[in-house]
Amino acid sequence: MKKVSRSSLDACFAAIAASQKLYLPVADGEKKRGAKYAPWFEGAVYSTAVNTVRSAKDFFFPQVEKMTRFKMDGKQIEVEDIRKENEDFVIFGVRACDAASFAILDSVYLSDPVDSFYQNRREHGLIMTMACGKPTETCFCSVFGIDAAEPAGDISCWMTEDTVYMQANTEKGEALLASLPMLEDAADDAAEETKAAIRQVLDKLPLKDLSTDAFGGDKLMKLFDSDKWNSLSEACLACGTCTFVCPTCQCYDIRDYDTGHGIERFRCWDSCMYSDFTLCAHGNTRTTQMQRFRQRFMHKLVYYPSNNNGTFGCVGCGRCLKSCPISMNIVKVMKTLGEGNE
Amino acid sequence: MQDTMMKRASELLADGTVVRVLGWKNGEFVYDPTPAVFDSAEALAQDFVYHDFCGSNLSKYLIELSRLEGKTLVFLKPCDSYSLNQLLTEHRIDREKVYIIGIPCDGKLDPDTVRSSAEGILSAVTEGDSVQVETMYGNVTLNKADCLLERCTVCKSHKVVVFDEMLGENGTVNPDSNRFDMVEKLEAMTPEERYEFWRGELSRCIRCNACRNVCPACSCEQCVFDSPTSGVSQKAAADSFEENMFHIIRAFHVAGRCTDCGECSRVCPQHIPLHLLNRKFIKDINTYYGEYQAGAEAGSRAPLVNFTMDDCEPNVIYKGGSK
Numbered sequence: 001m002k003k004v005s006r007s008s009l010d011a012c013f014a015a016i017a018a019s020q021k022l023y024l025p026v027a028d029g030e031k032k033r034g035a036k037y038a039p040w041f042e043g044a045v046y047s048t049a050v051n052t053v054r055s056a057k058d059f060f061f062p063q064v065e066k067m068t069r070f071k072m073d074g075k076q077i078e079v080e081d082i083r084k085e086n087e088d089f090v091i092f093g094v095r096a097c098d099a100a101s102f103a104i105l106d107s108v109y110l111s112d113p114v115d116s117f118y119q120n121r122r123e124h125g126l127i128m129t130m131a132c133g134k135p136t137e138t139c140f141c142s143v144f145g146i147d148a149a150e151p152a153g154d155i156s157c158w159m160t161e162d163t164v165y166m167q168a169n170t171e172k173g174e175a176l177l178a179s180l181p182m183l184e185d186a187a188d189d190a191a192e193e194t195k196a197a198i199r200q201v202l203d204k205l206p207l208k209d210l211s212t213d214a215f216g217g218d219k220l221m222k223l224f225d226s227d228k229w230n231s232l233s234e235a236c237l238a239c240g241t242c243t244f245v246c247p248t249c250q251c252y253d254i255r256d257y258d259t260g261h262g263i264e265r266f267r268c269w270d271s272c273m274y275s276d277f278t279l280c281a282h283g284n285t286r287t288t289q290m291q292r293f294r295q296r297f298m299h300k301l302v303y304y305p306s307n308n309n310g311t312f313g314c315v316g317c318g319r320c321l322k323s324c325p326i327s328m329n330i331v332k333v334m335k336t337l338g339e340g341n342e
Numbered sequence: 343m344q345d346t347m348m349k350r351a352s353e354l355l356a357d358g359t360v361v362r363v364l365g366w367k368n369g370e371f372v373y374d375p376t377p378a379v380f381d382s383a384e385a386l387a388q389d390f391v392y393h394d395f396c397g398s399n400l401s402k403y404l405i406e407l408s409r410l411e412g413k414t415l416v417f418l419k420p421c422d423s424y425s426l427n428q429l430l431t432e433h434r435i436d437r438e439k440v441y442i443i444g445i446p447c448d449g450k451l452d453p454d455t456v457r458s459s460a461e462g463i464l465s466a467v468t469e470g471d472s473v474q475v476e477t478m479y480g481n482v483t484l485n486k487a488d489c490l491l492e493r494c495t496v497c498k499s500h501k502v503v504v505f506d507e508m509l510g511e512n513g514t515v516n517p518d519s520n521r522f523d524m525v526e527k528l529e530a531m532t533p534e535e536r537y538e539f540w541r542g543e544l545s546r547c548i549r550c551n552a553c554r555n556v557c558p559a560c561s562c563e564q565c566v567f568d569s570p571t572s573g574v575s576q577k578a579a580a581d582s583f584e585e586n587m588f589h590i591i592r593a594f595h596v597a598g599r600c601t602d603c604g605e606c607s608r609v610c611p612q613h614i615p616l617h618l619l620n621r622k623f624i625k626d627i628n629t630y631y632g633e634y635q636a637g638a639e640a641g642s643r644a645p646l647v648n649f650t651m652d653d654c655e656p657n658v659i660y661k662g663g664s665k
């Protein structure tokens with residue numbers, strides 16, 4: 001394990017940023033806007049906010065991304081491959097929940113057929129996680145077996161009043177830490193006290209006892225047919241906020257854009273909450289908002305675990321709890337459907 | 343207030359005046375009630391809540407609910423009642439199918455603002471001018487005035503403008519709301535500064551459409567931007583400038599119809615001050631066509647869809663309020 005004093009953290013950032021792009025959470029203007037990831041700049045202040053408003057999935061699965069270009073010349077169509085090798089980059093301060101979300105995205109994008117856009121970004125990205133000193137009431141990562149005191153990633157970090165401890169978990173992480181001269185050696189158990197303190201707080205979180213017993217691949221028909229979906233979805237505005245802020249929502253649409261000189265094909269985030277989601281030639285498979293709403297939660301709590309050895313498709317980051325305009329979210333869904341259904 | 347509301351709702355359900363009640367349902371935490379429909383006194387007793395976090399405007403839901411069999415009881419705060427009137431003007435709601443109870447309001451709290459000063463909220467209650475917040479990390483006392491939704495800090499009217507009955511005393515229009523102060527600041531900027539301001543704000547948009555979908559003036563059955571056959575469907579903006587266009591077009595579309603209910607800014611996960619676009623239009627309409635408040639009266643004709651001999655000449659360039 002390595003350590004650096006908090007007063008030298010900036011020097012540490014500068015050293016990383018000298019060789020590659022470094023992103024870190026910073027305050028997003030006025031206080032109530034919370035934090036966002038931004039490229040490091042001289043004087044950037046690392047935000048210790050418990051989580052960013054937008055998730056870290058944006059780094060690997062951006063909202064919009066160009067895929068190919070077509071040029072037409074009479075009956076000739078030229079297809080241009082515009083993919084290019086990404087540059088190396090580091091994301092600092094990823095929380096355990098977001099770090100766990102990468103595994104969920106990986107299982108979708110890195111299994112055959114591999115998504116080369118995503119793969120390229122993953123290969124070039126190095127993730128430095130930060131243990132959560134101050135989890136908040138909307139946090140329920142532990143419900144999905146995620147330990148906020150022991151975040152994954154290439155390098156895990158812990159922060160105390162005056163020191164940041166860093167532990168490399170991969171070769172890539174090892175190499176980065178070795179390149180930072182301001183780091184000092186620390187005992188392997190130096191962060192244990194911090195971890196214990198975090199676990200004490202985690203144990204007091206109001207959502208820590210949320211039960212997943214009623215969910216999973218084997219509960220499909222019972223949950224699908226529940227009449228509770230009607231009241232759960234009645235106020236849903238069909239905006240896509242919950243899906244866009246969610247670190248594990250992974251659906252996209254592919255569209256063509258006529259530039260006037262040719263076609264640019266791009267993909268962009270899609271939302272199962274939208275009326276044109278999975279629109280086919282015959283029309284839409286889900287014609288009511290109740291069905292679209294149900295899709296989002298069935299995917300996370302039933303379909304995904306059914307295809308992935310029981311792993312749920314939610315990491316408990318709490319973003320949908322904070323951002324939904326009508327305050328409907330996965331916790332309310334789980335509690336309502338779970339009632340008397342274990 | 344909550345108890346009085348529940349009691350009255352139960353009576354109206356019992357005597358058959360209404361068959362359902364639109365209100366707010368208790369959330370997981372204190373600050374996250376959800377709009378909900380109740381069909382019995384038992385359902386009300388179980389989950390109905392009304393407190394300072396019940397900011398959401400219920401009017402738009404009545405488009406759907408007034409199409410159902412039987413009357414719906416709705417509780418409207420002053421600003422929500424302007425939205426309802428506007429929807430009546432646009433023939434989107436059947437007045438006969440709605441029973442309106444007006445509720446006075448002295449400002450609703452913004453959960454994001456409270457949260458930014460109190461991490462780990464376990465409970466929060468308003469006591470007079472302060473909000474007592476119990477958190478996982480200790481207790482915090484906040485000034486209620488500092489925690490209000492933006493629209494409440496510049497409340498245009500405490501008056502419920504359409505109702506069948508009022509609970510408590512109705513308020514009055516507030517001519518000194520100062521709600522155009524920020525618009526004036528923007529007007530005083532140079533075009534370059536203003537451009538920078540809006541580029542900075544709008545480039546943060548994630549195009550989740552929450553602002554549009556919550557907006558009572560945005561009541562098209564299908565938005566042109568969602569229609570794959572419209573030719574302008576815009577699931578993602580082709581470039582960052584197109585994102586601005588979405589907002590500017592939307593602001594134009596609701597000009598003269600936007601009541602300034604503030605829902606767009608309340609729901610934006612990126613906290614973009616969308617209300618400033620709409621307020622600029624409202625201010626300009628007031629300046630060039632005379633004072634007009636959308637939703638103040640059902641059936642009123644908005645200046646932009648009306649003609650009088652006094653109307654200003656559209657081809658005259660106005661600058662800073664004069665020709």
Ligand code: SF4
Nearest residue numbers: 246314315317318320
């Ligand atoms: S469903 Fe909600 S809590 Fe779960 S990962 Fe997505 S945003 Fe986070």
Ligand code: SF4
Nearest residue numbers: 096097132135139141
């Ligand atoms: S959900 Fe867990 S890992 Fe994520 S921010 Fe909260 S405590 Fe940290």
Ligand code: SF4
Nearest residue numbers: 236237239241242324
């Ligand atoms: S659940 Fe909430 S955030 Fe998601 S689409 Fe419905 S209203 Fe929007």
Ligand code: SF4
Nearest residue numbers: 547548550551553610
């Ligand atoms: S609510 Fe905010 S982020 Fe969402 S589309 Fe509107 S302006 Fe953009």
